[in-house]
Amino acid sequence: MAKKLKEKTVKALKERRKRPLETPTDxxxxxxxxxxxxxxxVLADVFALYLKTKNFHWHVSGxxxxxxxxxxxxxxxxxxxxTDPLAERIRKIGGTTLRSIGHIARTQRVLDNDADYVQPLDMLAELCEDNKMLAATxxxxxxxxxxxxxxAxxxxxxxxxxxxxxxxxFLFEASREGDTSGH
Known part of the structure; x- marks a missing residue:
């Protein structure tokens, strides 16, 4: 009986080595x-939005x-x-996740902003729209x-x-500076 269990375990380990990233799930x-x-x-969009947010954080002025x-x-x-809970959730259910910045770039729907200068209120308005899109995603x-x-x-x-x-x-309200229309 013990010998059969050991053989079964060894066989299962050999099979697992053929598919090392296969995670058991129901x-x-x-x-x-x-x-x-x-x-x-979602993960690609979150990474893209994170980097855009940090870009604007580093370059805001005024x-x-x-x-x-x-x-x-x-x-x-x-x-x-x-990002980590998203990626780990994908792995927990047996999937694989993003592997590189290139993979993110091929997958993201949030548009980059590589402009040398963006007006602060334009930054806030752009991030507001990006976050609305992320909510829809x-x-x-x-x-x-x-x-x-x-x-889960x-x-x-x-x-x-x-x-x-x-x-x-928050971005919408902060970007309304100078808007006296109440909208």
Whole structure:
């Protein structure tokens, strides 16, 4: 009996070595494929938005420098804090995740801004739109995770939607400087 168990264990280890990144999950293979794809899309957008936010944080200038600098630093930290849980969630369900900056660049939908100078209010307005887009992307991802009953991913996404909406709100309100119309 012990010999048979040992042979079975050795066989299982040999099989595992053929597929070292295969993580056991009760989700169907289509669920792993679809959820991993949508979460990798979110992850690429989060990395792109993180870097854009930090770019603007590093290059903001003007009379509201300190306020904008601190706001963008806080928002960058929030975005970066999403990256590891996103990637680890993909791995937990048996998927693989982004591997390089090039992979991010091929996957991201958030547009880069490589301009030498951007007006501070334009920075805030652009980041506001990017965060609105990220919220929509997160909702799309939530639809996929709900479809496959991936409650853990859905739960994480719900919190990230709330954080993203808060960033959008703060950026919108901060970018209204000089707007006396009340809109």
């Amino acid at each position: 989700l169907a293979s289509e669920a792993t494929r679809d959820i991993s794809a949508v979460l990798n899309q 009379p509201h420098f300190r306020d904008y600098h601190l706001l963008l630093d806080e928002q960058g930290d929030q975005l970066f804090a999403m 997160l909702r799309e991802a939530h639809n996929v995770t709900d479809e496959y009953r991936d409650i 991913s859905s739960s994480l996404i719900e919190n990230w939607i709330d954080e993203t909406e808060k960033r959008t709100w």
